[in-house]
Amino acid sequence: MRASDLKPIVALTAMLAALPLAVRMNNYYVLLLTWILYYSTLVTAWNVIGGLAGQLDLAAASYIGLGAYTMGTLLTRLDVTPWVGIPLGGLVAAGFAALVGYPTFRFGLKEAWYALATISSVVVLQKLFLVWEGVGGPEERYLPARYGELYYLRFRGYAPYYYILLAVLVMVLLLNVKIRRSKTGYYLLAIRENEEAAEILGIDVRKYKLRALLIYAFVTGCIGGIFALISGYLHPHHFDTWTSLQVAILGIVGGAGVGSIYSLPATTFIIYSISELLRSTLGGWIPGIHLIFYGVILTVVVLLKPEGLSETYERLYGRIRAALLRRRAGGG
Amino acid sequence: MLELLLQNLVNGILMGCVYALVALGLALQFGVMDIINFAHGEFVMIAMYLVFWISLYLAIPGSLTSLIVAPIYFVFGLVVYKLVIDRIVGTYPLAQIAATIGLMVLLRNLALAAWRAQPRGLQYEVLRGSVTLGPVVVPISRLTAALVSVGTMLALHWFLTHTRLGLALRATSDDMQAASLLGINVRRMFALAFGLGCAIIGIAAAFIMTFQQVNPESGLTWGLISWIIVVMAGLGGVSGVLLSGLILGMVEALEITFWDPRASLAVMYSLFILILWVKPRGLFGRR
Amino acid sequence: MTEAEALLRVRGVTKRFGGIVALDRVDVDVYEGEILGMIGPNGAGKTTLFNVVTGYYPPDSGKVIFRGEDITGRPPHEIAKLGISRTFQVVKPFLGLTVEDAVRVGAYNRLSDEAEVERRVREILEFMGLDRLRDRLCRDLNIVQIKQTAIARALATDPKLLLLDEAAAGLNPGEVDDLIELLRRVNREMGVTLWVVEHVMRFVMGISDRIVVLHYGEKIAEGPPEQVAHDPKVVEAYLGAEVVI
Numbered sequence: 001m002r003a004s005d006l007k008p009i010v011a012l013t014a015m016l017a018a019l020p021l022a023v024r025m026n027n028y029y030v031l032l033l034t035w036i037l038y039y040s041t042l043v044t045a046w047n048v049i050g051g052l053a054g055q056l057d058l059a060a061a062s063y064i065g066l067g068a069y070t071m072g073t074l075l076t077r078l079d080v081t082p083w084v085g086i087p088l089g090g091l092v093a094a095g096f097a098a099l100v101g102y103p104t105f106r107f108g109l110k111e112a113w114y115a116l117a118t119i120s121s122v123v124v125l126q127k128l129f130l131v132w133e134g135v136g137g138p139e140e141r142y143l144p145a146r147y148g149e150l151y152y153l154r155f156r157g158y159a160p161y162y163y164i165l166l167a168v169l170v171m172v173l174l175l176n177v178k179i180r181r182s183k184t185g186y187y188l189l190a191i192r193e194n195e196e197a198a199e200i201l202g203i204d205v206r207k208y209k210l211r212a213l214l215i216y217a218f219v220t221g222c223i224g225g226i227f228a229l230i231s232g233y234l235h236p237h238h239f240d241t242w243t244s245l246q247v248a249i250l251g252i253v254g255g256a257g258v259g260s261i262y263s264l265p266a267t268t269f270i271i272y273s274i275s276e277l278l279r280s281t282l283g284g285w286i287p288g289i290h291l292i293f294y295g296v297i298l299t300v301v302v303l304l305k306p307e308g309l310s311e312t313y314e315r316l317y318g319r320i321r322a323a324l325l326r327r328r329a330g331g332g
Numbered sequence: 333m334l335e336l337l338l339q340n341l342v343n344g345i346l347m348g349c350v351y352a353l354v355a356l357g358l359a360l361q362f363g364v365m366d367i368i369n370f371a372h373g374e375f376v377m378i379a380m381y382l383v384f385w386i387s388l389y390l391a392i393p394g395s396l397t398s399l400i401v402a403p404i405y406f407v408f409g410l411v412v413y414k415l416v417i418d419r420i421v422g423t424y425p426l427a428q429i430a431a432t433i434g435l436m437v438l439l440r441n442l443a444l445a446a447w448r449a450q451p452r453g454l455q456y457e458v459l460r461g462s463v464t465l466g467p468v469v470v471p472i473s474r475l476t477a478a479l480v481s482v483g484t485m486l487a488l489h490w491f492l493t494h495t496r497l498g499l500a501l502r503a504t505s506d507d508m509q510a511a512s513l514l515g516i517n518v519r520r521m522f523a524l525a526f527g528l529g530c531a532i533i534g535i536a537a538a539f540i541m542t543f544q545q546v547n548p549e550s551g552l553t554w555g556l557i558s559w560i561i562v563v564m565a566g567l568g569g570v571s572g573v574l575l576s577g578l579i580l581g582m583v584e585a586l587e588i589t590f591w592d593p594r595a596s597l598a599v600m601y602s603l604f605i606l607i608l609w610v611k612p613r614g615l616f617g618r619r
Numbered sequence: 620m621t622e623a624e625a626l627l628r629v630r631g632v633t634k635r636f637g638g639i640v641a642l643d644r645v646d647v648d649v650y651e652g653e654i655l656g657m658i659g660p661n662g663a664g665k666t667t668l669f670n671v672v673t674g675y676y677p678p679d680s681g682k683v684i685f686r687g688e689d690i691t692g693r694p695p696h697e698i699a700k701l702g703i704s705r706t707f708q709v710v711k712p713f714l715g716l717t718v719e720d721a722v723r724v725g726a727y728n729r730l731s732d733e734a735e736v737e738r739r740v741r742e743i744l745e746f747m748g749l750d751r752l753r754d755r756l757c758r759d760l761n762i763v764q765i766k767q768t769a770i771a772r773a774l775a776t777d778p779k780l781l782l783l784d785e786a787a788a789g790l791n792p793g794e795v796d797d798l799i800e801l802l803r804r805v806n807r808e809m810g811v812t813l814w815v816v817e818h819v820m821r822f823v824m825g826i827s828d829r830i831v832v833l834h835y836g837e838k839i840a841e842g843p844p845e846q847v848a849h850d851p852k853v854v855e856a857y858l859g860a861e862v863v864i
Contacts, residue, residue: 054426056426056429056430058433099605100605102609103605103608103609103612104608106608106612107694109608109612110368110425111425111426111429112368112425112428112429113563113608113612115370115429115433116368116370116559116563116604117604117605117608119370119552120556120559120601120604121601123552123553123556123597123601124597124598124601127594127595127597127598128595128598130594131592131594131595131598183727183731186720186723186724186727187724187727189713189715189716189720189724190713190716190721190724192715193712193713193714193715193716194711194712194713196675196695196707196711197707197711197712197713197769197772198724199674199675199694199695199696199699200673200695200696200698200699200704200705200773201696201699201704201724201725201728201772201773201775201776202696202699202700202725202727202728202729202776203696203699203724204694204696205696241552245433245436245437248430248433249433249434249437252426252430257715286445287444287445287448288441288444288445289445291437291440291441291444292437292438292441292442292445294437295434295435295436295437295438295439295440295441295442296434296438298430298431298433298434298437299416299431299434299435299438300434302420302427302430302431302434303416303419303420303431
């Protein structure tokens with residue numbers, strides 16, 4: 001990894017670490033920031049499959065749910081610490097991802113089938129966990145309220161989770177940078193650009209897609225475990241198709257893949273804030289206004305720039321960056 | 333047990349016909365344009381609401397609203413084609429999927445905003461009661477829906493094989509470039525396929541409403557069922573879609589008989605993954 | 620040359636699409652070090668034959684043997700590892716990648732050491748005269764540059780045999796001459812055997828040591844360019860007038 005790759009990560013981390021202090025640890029804002037960070041982490045992980053490999057994965061909620069139930073069930077039944085339960089949840093999620101990914105990544109199969117298979121998996125797992133009374137069932141299953149103990153990773157406020165997610169975000173960013181500069185990264189980009197051409201350059205397309213999927217699903221499963229700790233209970237509605245769609249929408253609008261990886265947390269920050277603003281102001285009259293907003297923004301962005309989405313974003317980002325640099329130069 | 337199985341199988345066959353009709357529009361669009369509309373289920377859901385409101389305000393039976401909803405939906409299809417689909421034909425597959433997913437999110441949440449989450453069912457319906465055949469009770473509404481479904485499929489099949497327009501559609505589906513060399517306006521064929529696909533949804537929605545309720549969340553289930561059928565049918569034409577619908581209906585019937593009805597989607601999904609695994613070109617596909 | 624020396628042997632390959640026979644028991648030998656041309660009217664099955672050889676379609680019957688090894692039905696990435704690469708009639712560029720990265724993708728085929736990969740990328744870019752464009756996105760290139768990049772990334776995989784599908788289509792006469800010159804150098808200096816499919820007669824006649832002619836999926840002629848051009852069957856296939864050299 002080059003030093004120039006690390007600099008923005010250090011800067012971003014410092015900025016994000018200071019944010020809760022900037023809002024004086026106000027509960028509402030810290031909660032809001034925690035969710036923004038949660039989605040940023042998911043979208044940044046999604047970049048590996050959706051951005052680099054160019055596969056429209058809509059199963060984020062499947063991996064989150066599996067990660068949550070694995071960690072939570074081990075914790076409530078066997079008193080296994082989340083430190084172990086979270087990575088195990090990642091492994092379960094990756095295993096499930098392989099079951100869906102292996103058949104749909106067959107060379108030459110239509111891209112749409114993968115998107116269909118993944119979004120459907122969320123609905124299906126939700127139903128299965130509803131029926132599977134032993135582990136799931138329609139009742140909430142609460143996690144032990146052992147607050148403040150490091151073994152249980154449960155906390156009363158949101159700030160600790162905010163910093164846990166920040167640590168995860170940094171790891172996922174580093175992972176992205178590392179992959180992007182490796183053989184795997186170049187291979188994934190080639191696959192995204194043209195699978196047929198990639199094959200004859202010696203790339204086993206299915207193998208590399210699966211590799212990207214397993215990395216992404218493992219990380220997302222781990223985030224699912226953390227999600228369960230934040231929400232404090234397990235329920236089949238944690239398999240939420242909307243979460244999946246939101247992650248993909250933020251990824252697409254953020255220009256996952258070609259552009260800078262930092263555009264993803266940045267986009268998440270902007271869009272999530274706007275949607276939250278819409279929800280808190282207009283949501284009373286028009287329920288779901290913030291969700292409609294996502295639908296509008298995705299459709300409009302894709303229609304206006306179906307191919308060079310990330311390019312547009314890059315240009316805008318470049319302009320903002322240039323403006324900021326100018327200001328900094330002027331200020332200093 | 334045997335009687336229950338028999339009853340469920342009959343239900344499954346009737347339901348399978350309806351499933352096939354719901355998927356037929358999607359299969360037609362996929363066959364002609366090579367595009368999967370992720371908002372298909374949401375189109376079905378919105379059509380069901382249309383049926384509900386038209387039936388309520390005009391005080392006519394839901395089944396009769398098909399005569400109104402189908403043409404409305406044909407026009408709706410043309411508009412959506414012009415506004416969205418026309419711009420994404422032939423672009424990056426990812427962009428195609430993303431655009432219709434945007435449509436899906438939009439329609440689902442607009443429905444939620446407009447009509448809230450509570451389910452709605454028809455107030456006026458003439459298709460009531462049931463006929464008893466030995467141990468099996470067949471509701472008139474489901475029987476009619478199945479018959480209408482098969483009838484619509486036969487009509488579409490006839491249209492595709494016996495009219496100039498239908499032949500032009502099939503030519504476009506087989507080979508877009510060759511069709512355009514023959515003087516067929518490919519874009520108009522796309523619009524026609526999309527409009528027709530939507531009109532079929534309109535018919536299906538009216539008859540589904542005679543025995544089911546609608547809520548904004550139901551779109552995804554209809555979408556899932558339609559996608560499975562299209563994957564199963566491959567590019568197998570109308571008969572492939574009907575057979576796939578029947579298979580799905582019967583699988584569901586068996587699942588309900590021997591396990592938990594709430595898990596039927598999960599079983600259907602396993603079927604979907606299994607088909608992608610062993611027969612990725614579909615069970616009835618030509619290529 | 621004896622059959623045993625052939626680098627690639629295509630034996631009795633048949634491929635049907637529905638009722639259409641795209642290839643009908645085709646035999647082709649490609650000898651080490653040569654430049655083999657393949658011509659034929661539209662729909663003669665040239666691209667289909669390339670797709671069979673490179674593993675994109677399995678043949679319905681027949682065999683493809685490369686350096687004595689049966690590679691029939693192997694997937695393209697394994698075939699690339701064995702030493703066959705190709706370009707496509709529809710170019711299939713990596714639009715979002717820079718020229719350098721596109722070539723790098725090819726270089727990873729045989730190399731894993733980063734320093735070696737970098738050296739290979741530099742070599743190929745220089746050889747192809749693409750070093751000025753190394754940081755340019757493929758989306759911003761013109762058609763000639765896109766085609767050069769496609770050849771460059773294929774060469775980067777270090778192939779023994781390179782299949783070129785209509786590399787000269789869309790180029791002006793001056794560009795065609797440059798391409799002939801370049802491919803001759805690829806053939807001589809890099810020791811890559813070439814098999815080219817072409818519509819541009821000026822190109823295929825100018826570059827090929829031997830020519831194979833396909834017509835409706837059948838091989839109707841084979842031999843040196845002069846001989847093939849005057850073969851009555853070939854002239855008939857092209858309706859006489861079209862085969863003007």
